[in-house]
Amino acid sequence: LADAINDGSNIDNSQVTITVDDGSIFQPGHIILIESEQMWVSSVSSNVLTVATRPYSGSAATHADDTTVTIVGIARLEGDDSDAVAFTDRTVGSNYTQIFHQEIKVSRTQNQVSQYGIPEEFEYQSNKAVPQLMRLVEKQMYLGARKAGSATTPRAFGGLGTFVTDNTLDYGSAITQANLEDTMELAYNDGGSPSIALCSPANMQVIKNIYDATTFLRVERTEDTIGMVIQNVMTPFGELKLVMDRWAPANTVYLLDPERAGFVTYFPFTFEPLAKVGDYERGEVVGEFSLCVRMDKAHAALTT
Template identity: 30%
Template sequence: MAAPSGTFLTTAAIGNREDLTDTIYRISPTQTPTLNMASKSKATNTLHEWQTQDLAAAADNAQAEGDNASAKTVTPTVRLNNRTQISTKTVIVSGTQQAMNPAGRKDELAYQLALASAEIKRDMEYGLTQNDVLATSPRKSRGLRGWVVDNVNNNGGTLASYTGNTGYTAGTQRAFTEAQVKDVLQKCYTAGGEPDMLMLSPSAKQTFSGFTGNATRFDKSEDAKLYASVDYYVSDFGTLQAVPNRFMAARDVFLLQSDKLAIAYLRPFQTVELAKTGDAEQREIIVEYTMECRAPKAHGAVYDIL
């Protein structure tokens, strides 16, 4: 039916207020497992250094009665280093926009700074997991792919070297299996490590949840739920929390000992007010940091998975 003749319709009305909700919806992921897991440390130079120490190999220690004492062979420390990396985001908001009354936020500049801060953390997570070498121009921090090379299950290619600062070359991809995880766990334990986190891409996490281990799964019929996720893996050498990471490479799986990783900050997160050059407010968020892999042999990885 048509409206009666002369009915004043919205299509002809002038001045109806817009219907815009006062909420902004966002689903872009902001979880940063590596940043959250690692300890915070302090850097005082763009070249950040630390030392590791190995004990002498265990041996049959039997001495003759009355024998003269002799000094043991000294195992020197190993000096490791990484470069600090500067990450920034610049926000410029015009004076006019700052004076407006936008929906979903009270202050445009503050809102844009909050977005920029979240974006920097995402960038950091990406680099901390995928960077394989340190660089000097511009400075770049070596990430997990460059540090986790001692206890590895891979399929060809070339592993990075943190002593020679050479990069990673991918091998041939293959299916991700529980046997690979067990192999790396044994290597870590033999070397002295005790990983407590299994970090996986979303696709690898789903594959991991299908591992059977030595257990039988049960479904709780009373709550009509099917439990298809595995969040903890109890191995022969300890329990690991399985954590998905959206920003790591899909072909990598890391087995990490959380107390042997830190993020060393030369300059913590700070917001700097830039010089005013026109009718706009300018701010820059700056952070300078590096990954401090306190004991590379504590960690392990499965590389080259599908």
């Protein structure tokens, strides 16, 4: 955990009270590091830290306002009384469910016509509906805008862009090995471990070409195939599986921890027959889904 000095001026090498931005993260006994000097916090009052005789370790020095204050440990006095610590209200992300629907309507005559490979038109159209709706669910995962809805406006679930907003890096005109790994580092530094990268076909090819030229490859030998399929990339911050998705946006590569992101099925796709009111058969396929993203800082996005 880290904060910053907020004294309005420098603190000199003998000052024992330090004002910080957020005192709620500190407690008596914390060992803090400011530049190369360690201090021991003896008490906390609001945003003011009182430290013991300086230094606790290192050399006492003058520190500028807004310098980072990092908690590096805790050391309590033997037999000391317990100290209350501040509580931080938990914030919870939210999303909405979204209803996906498609009607199937086939005339009586059309349904009776014998077609090669299609025994019954109504059944054929019903079977086509679910894959088509699944494609819309997938597109919503990338591009969805979160909407609460009303009596006249349908609710909609927010996509990945609604949640993955902290660890983003602009790659400019072209993805490079360096900025791919830099994006992984953003999530890693926040405690995340992304393991999949969702790539558009164009971005998949760019990343493949980056690693095609490297001398560090794990290759399976085949006798009748030329070229390499890059499926996993080893970075200093973990292994990343490349997943090509034709619906992934061309301007964003999402790096996700799949244990902390996924779909929620509120109501699975179901076929329901509708009342017959004319010379046709009619039914609907309907389902209700949402996207759940936990711990947004466990994920990252490479954007342009």
